[in-house]
Amino acid sequence: MASDEASLRGLEALMTEFFAVATTNSRKREIEELLNIFSQTQDSWKHCLFYMANTQNEYVIMFCLTVLENVINKQWVGYCGADKMDIRLTLNQYLYAHHNKVPSFIRNKLVKLVVDIGRTDWPHFYPDFFTNILQLVQDSETVTLGVLLLKMTSEELMAPREDLSMARKEELHRLLLAQIPTVLNLLNNILESVLEKHWHLVAATPPPSPTQGDSGTRQRGSSLMLFSSSPLQSVC
Numbered sequence: 001m002a003s004d005e006a007s008l009r010g011l012e013a014l015m016t017e018f019f020a021v022a023t024t025n026s027r028k029r030e031i032e033e034l035l036n037i038f039s040q041t042q043d044s045w046k047h048c049l050f051y052m053a054n055t056q057n058e059y060v061i062m063f064c065l066t067v068l069e070n071v072i073n074k075q076w077v078g079y080c081g082a083d084k085m086d087i088r089l090t091l092n093q094y095l096y097a098h099h100n101k102v103p104s105f106i107r108n109k110l111v112k113l114v115v116d117i118g119r120t121d122w123p124h125f126y127p128d129f130f131t132n133i134l135q136l137v138q139d140s141e142t143v144t145l146g147v148l149l150l151k152m153t154s155e156e157l158m159a160p161r162e163d164l165s166m167a168r169k170e171e172l173h174r175l176l177l178a179q180i181p182t183v184l185n186l187l188n189n190i191l192e193s194v195l196e197k198h199w200h201l202v203a204a205t206p207p208p209s210p211t212q213g214d215s216g217t218r219q220r221g222s223s224l225m226l227f228s229s230s231p232l233q234s235v236c
Helices: 001-017 025-039 044-053 057-079 081-098 104-121 131-137 143-158 168-202 210-228
Strands: none
Touching: 001 025, 001 044, 025 044, 025 057, 025 210, 044 057, 044 081, 057 081, 057 104, 081 104, 104 131, 104 210, 131 143, 131 168, 143 168
16 A cells, blocks of 8 residues: 555556646657556556546646546457456546546546447446436436437447447447437437526516616616716707
8 A cells, every 4th residue: 555655646646747838849759658667567557546536636637547548449458357346436426426526527537438328338347338328318417428428328339449349339229229218219319407596597587677667767767967968969
């Protein structure tokens, strides 16, 4: 644990130095080389999960997500089920706990990684992928996150990249089509809720009082008097 904490402090220092204005290009290349060496080590993803849980440095978080992205999109097939579950659970828990605290670019990267895992593993090895999203949509505290996940899922799974087989593409298309009625019903409920709140606000707004109306009339009268006594009257 102590070594992990020490390496985290070192990584934070490197990332801060890399983005500092005074850092030279040659030094940036040195730092990039060090980061590349780290990301290629076998257990780099385990360190990244620890770093994410113990830092508030946005540079470090994004670097860790980039390392995990490489694992998910290029090495996922070679990982055992336990390691995959560890990564998946950690990303989901982090996203749920921090989605309204971290900057949007970190939140969006987290969403993308969760969807990337679903793109490969749903439903055979990730059966609750879509169910979890639907639950988020139905919770008022996480509805925005749920809709964002739905949007990313539709983009990534309806038109998946070429690294998937044709059979898998067809399977994803079929799975999503089966979910469309449920999704449309939930989105309709969200829209109705928003409209209902809007109408309540409109109904709660009091009409202008007679005094306000008289004041408005007096103001218009004063404006007309000002206009009639101004040089602009001659133009009319």
